[in-house]
Amino acid sequence: MDTLIKLPFIYDFDSALIRLSNDPVNAVNIQGRFVRIPMAEGNIVTVRGIGTKEEPLFQLEGMLNDLQINTVKTIFHFDQSLDDVQKHFQQTDLAPIFNKYEGMPLVRSFSLYGRLMKGIIHQQLNKAFANTLTMRFVEIYGQQVEGVWTYPSPEVVAQLQVAELRNMQFSERKAEYVIGLSKAIAEGGLNLEELRQLDEEEIVRILTNYRGIGPWTAQNFLLFGLGKPNLFPVADVGLQNALKKLWGMDRKPTKLEITERFSDWSPYMSYAALYLWKSIE
């Protein structure tokens, strides 16, 4: 049973697919204009773009109930217009970037746990190597459903030994972080779904209590995991480089220099981050 979704606002699905394709874990087909995503319930859903940027139309294929349709809408930012965001940034220094990439949505992660694991793995590593490590992690400990890779469960990772991950070129600390956090989740000490109900500061406070999660990883989780619209990871090197370029500086701006100016982008600072990342891809 397929479902059609028509959006009454500009939405650039191709840019969403390109962004998703940066992560080799995702089953993206750019030319075919679709992505296959693993749902929490274990089934695979195909999201296919059959419209245009100006008249977005999507076909959802797979066994979907109403709840899953809503989940897909939330993940892909189908449930909220981008018009207000676009309008807001016209009055800021980011207007050229937003005009260039108009309609690029903030697509959420398919798995909260996967987002955290990916966040830890990517800390302080170049993207190419980080992706290699993430893919290795998923292929060895995760599972493939209808050809789509999914992250392993926290229960599986909680049972691993540090030495196993060391053999996969994880650093000692990274291995400890990944296993330790998975143990906390598997044993029930940390429930990621329940974090949704809390405010952002509380979520950051809880998450950063765990070894391996600092401000950057917590904000990464808020932005891409929960899809919070208004945060800007000032510690992110990629964003610092993007602002260096935008502001014509000969060095990266300091965190203070960023925070002095980023309130112009509120209440959509997450979109500022997303579009700035795009500007240096």
Added chain:
DNA sequence: TGCCAGGAATTGC
């Protein structure tokens, strides 16, 4: 080749 990478914990003062 040396510095950097979508950082975080630990140590040293």
Added chain:
DNA sequence: GCAATTCATGGC
């Protein structure tokens, strides 16, 4: 408390 150092390895 805050800054400097350590971790760890591929990429360019």
